[in-house]
Amino acid sequence: MLKVKLKKTVDESYEIIVEAGLSKRIPALLVRRYPASRYVIIADRITEKLIGKKLESGLRAKGMQTLLLVVPGGERSKSREEKARIEDLMLKAGCDRKSLVIAVGGGVVGDLAGFVAATYMRGIRYVQVPTTMLAMVDSAIGGKTGIDTALGKNLIGAFCQPEAVLADPALLRALPARQLANGLVEAAKMFMTSDARGFSYLKKHLSSALSGNPEVLARIIARAVAVKAAVVSADEKEGGKRMVLNFGHTIGHALEKLSGYRILHGEAVALGILVEGRMAMNAGALSRTDYDAIQNLLAALGTHPKILSRFAPSAVVRATKGDKKSVGGHARYVLLTGIGSVKKSGGAYAHAAPDREVLKALRATI
Numbered sequence: 083m084l085k086v087k088l089k090k091t092v093d094e095s096y097e098i099i100v101e102a103g104l105s106k107r108i109p110a111l112l113v114r115r116y117p118a119s120r121y122v123i124i125a126d127r128i129t130e131k132l133i134g135k136k137l138e139s140g141l142r143a144k145g146m147q148t149l150l151l152v153v154p155g156g157e158r159s160k161s162r163e164e165k166a167r168i169e170d171l172m173l174k175a176g177c178d179r180k181s182l183v184i185a186v187g188g189g190v191v192g193d194l195a196g197f198v199a200a201t202y203m204r205g206i207r208y209v210q211v212p213t214t215m216l217a218m219v220d221s222a223i224g225g226k227t228g229i230d231t232a233l234g235k236n237l238i239g240a241f242c243q244p245e246a247v248l249a250d251p252a253l254l255r256a257l258p259a260r261q262l263a264n265g266l267v268e269a270a271k272m273f274m275t276s277d278a279r280g281f282s283y284l285k286k287h288l289s290s291a292l293s294g295n296p297e298v299l300a301r302i303i304a305r306a307v308a309v310k311a312a313v314v315s316a317d318e319k320e321g322g323k324r325m326v327l328n329f330g331h332t333i334g335h336a337l338e339k340l341s342g343y344r345i346l347h348g349e350a351v352a353l354g355i356l357v358e359g360r361m362a363m364n365a366g367a368l369s370r371t372d373y374d375a376i377q378n379l380l381a382a383l384g385t386h387p388k389i390l391s392r393f394a395p396s397a398v399v400r401a402t403k404g405d406k407k408s409v410g411g412h413a414r415y416v417l418l419t420g421i422g423s424v425k426k427s428g429g430a431y432a433h434a435a436p437d438r439e440v441l442k443a444l445r446a447t448i
């Protein structure tokens with residue numbers, strides 16, 4: 083018998099730049115630091131107009147070969163069909179292993195373009211240029227890429243780290259208010275689990291953030307990214323610490339699923355935070371004062387607990403059992419012990435909870 087011995091030690095570190103006005107410098111930055119035989123810009127219909135075309139002409143002006151590919155946009159673009167269509171266009175255009183994919187858009191484009199890069203000719207490099215708040219604080223960082231199928235969201239994909247994440251908060255000026263709040267919930271979630279000072283900053287500057295002030299947004303994004311980057315560095319593939327990013331998501335995912343994905347991810351997570359935060363409070367881990375501070379911040383971000391009354395608590399509990407992160411049919415929950423800290427026991431950051439505790443918290447939150 084022969085054994086193929088393969089021990090991987092690869093350095094997949096990458097840089098994240100968050101800077102208001104960065105977009106103008108991106109072509110020069112790409113050419114200098116990420117040389118490629120061709121730059122494949124993947125955008126959706128909105129981000130193509132917002133920055134995709136400018137990026138293309140900036141790269142061409144520097145004598146670079148480019149290919150601009152546009153997907154319709156929206157969750158439906160995260161499909162096998164769209165992935166195959168892009169791959170075929172890249173093959174026909176002669177893109178090779180030295181081509182570099184640039185994902186220009188929100189989480190939809192980022193997840194799809196990242197997955198294309200992960201498998202094109204067994205993997206080519208890619209850069210994330212996130213354009214939504216959610217993508218800047220969350221989806222562009224961490225290397226999770228993938229698509230949806232009729233049987234569920236994000237079920238097919240790959241861990242594939244980008245070469246760089248280049249975020250320009252000035253682009254968020256064009257983002258609808260609902261989408262901005264949607265992303266701010268994810269930033270708030272990072273602060274609730276891991277950065278009490280970030281939480282205070284967000285609370286204090288919330289109205290500037292909501293009005294799109296790029297400097298304030300840049301600080302919020304940089305702090306949230308620091309939390310996510312630290313967690314991902316400690317645990318790339320979700321064995322332990324990465325679970326803290328899941329705070330609010332066990333209930334949040336169940337609500338998204340039950341609503342047929344009609345409520346935005348951030349809105350579902352905000353409701354999930356209220357329920358899972360209450361579970362922590364009921365367990366004596368989280369103080370009433372901290373819970374109230376969380377509730378007030380989420381209310382200012384447009385979260386209405388009343389929306390929960392649309393869902394039967396027993397149906398929500400049932401839906402949590404199918405969660406990707408459940409173990410042996412038991413959903414697990416991240417429990418806050420205060421703003422900026424979570425419960426850790428037996429090396430685990432997420433804990434099973436009896437159905438009656440979940441039901442109690444659901445009923446009390448409405």
Ligand SMILES: NC(=O)c1ccc[n+]([C@@H]2O[C@H](COP(=O)([O-])OP(=O)(O)OC[C@H]3O[C@@H](n4cnc5c(N)ncnc54)[C@H](O)[C@@H]3O)[C@@H](O)[C@H]2O)c1
Binds near residue numbers: 191221224254255264
């Ligand atoms: N990979 C991860 O770790 C991760 C984490 C969280 C979420 N996600 C995924 O992210 C996706 C959601 O991402 P999203 O919320 O960014 O949605 P999205 O990508 O659909 O973008 C929302 C809308 O905003 C538009 N848009 C983008 N940038 C804009 C701008 N600057 N101005 C105006 N409009 C703009 C888009 O065209 C789209 O219509 C989901 O598919 C989710 O599964 C992935």
